[in-house]
Amino acid sequence: MTAAVVLRWLLWPVLAATGSAALAQGCPETDPEAVALLEALAGRAGAVSYEGVLTLQRGNSLRMMALRHRVDGDLVSEDLTLLTGQEAQVVRGDHPLDCDSPGQQLLRAAALAQGECGLAGHYRISTGPGERVAGRRAVRLLLQPRDMYRYGYVFELDRESAVLLKGTVLGAGGRPLEQFQFASVNIGGDAPAASERPTAAVVHRTAHAHPAAPQAGPETGLGWTPGWLPAGFVPTDETAAQSVRRSYTDGMATFSVFVERLGEPLRPGEGVVREGSTVSYTRGLTLGPDPVLITVLGEIPVNTARMVADAVQRVR
Incomplete structure (x- = not known):
């Protein structure tokens, strides 16, 4: 499960483009500059290859992992290998680069045209001074929940590529619950092909299911x-x-x-x-x-x- 959590973090890369002008006009307490930055960065992160070593802290648990994100034409693949503890690997291959998840669709301009605020309707989005992460300069995006039903987030994104370098989930009172960050990263190079990647004793391959297709599975009978x-x-x-x-x-x-x-x-x-x-x-x-x-x-x-x-x- 830990490896899957990190893939979720890195597949967010600030999720999707939004319509900054519409947000600035129709949504309260929204920083137009922050939303414009979100829009400018969101579309680039998934389209560049990168690899590196990262850490994931959840409570008292600290894991180290190796991640490779490879873009080949209009397809993207990732593999995440645990370097400490259990020998395991999560692989997601041949995922369409232009495929939007339902979460991404929430942020698209189509929703804004219908008078909806998308993500900004439920989070206050702002910017702050960025850190240096893995030797690279970052820009910070803060998402503060507008209600008590969800957590807050702090993202540190690479200024050049928009790759997510560090992410923190914040609970009540701004208490960090979970934090991911790269210790070292190479962005923009040619990530190794599948045949060149290390393997682990346990390999989990994730499937790419279309969101609109009914998902088969066990039923309750009610x-x-x-x-x-x-x-x-x-x-x-x-x-x-x-x-x-x-x-x-x-x-x-x-x-x-x-x-x-x-x-x-x-x-x-x-x-x-x-x-x-x-x-x-x-x-x-x-x-x-x-x-x-x-x-x-x-x-x-x-x-x-x-x-x-x-x-x-x-x-x-």
Whole structure:
């Protein structure tokens, strides 16, 4: 899971372009300069090859990894290899460079033309003095949540390429929950081809599924729907009414809801596991006559996860 978290960080590269003029006119407390910078940087980061060694700190856990991001024509591939602890690797190959995820689509000018603010409707976006990271000068982007249902973020982006050099997730009171940063990085060179990359004992290959295509998977045998979601969160893909899992994003954070049918009710109670910015919240409920186990897993505060779980409803 740790390797997948880092890939998520690096596939954000400030996510997507926005319409700075529309944001400046229609969204409150939005710094037009910061949004213009976001727009200028967002489209470039994924289109350049880079490789380096990075660290990921989540609570008291510190991991070191090697990342290679290779662009070949209109396709991009990544591999992330753990250098400490378990010998493992995550590989994502031949991903279309121009493919937008639902999170990216939230930030496109099309949404702004409909009077929506996109990401700026839920985060205050501003700039600040950048650091030197891995020997390179960075520019800082700050995203402060407008409500209590999501975390804040601080990004340090390379001034020349817009590659994300460092990222921090901030909890209540600005407390760092999770931090990724490059220790060394080479940007713009030819990253090694797949045949030249090191391999690990355990290799996980991620699949590229189209967001609009229905996702096959286990079903609960009962229909359900989230009765409440934080403002701005939308489904990441199409799922059946009786699917065990559904996932949601606001363009920055992502979480999934799992509903599993049980043979008998659980005793009252809840379970919470937190690692860095990721929470796993579990509790037993009854939907109509059926006892179920509901789990909310993702990068949201525990109170948000609790509210999402409590609001799950049965539908016919």
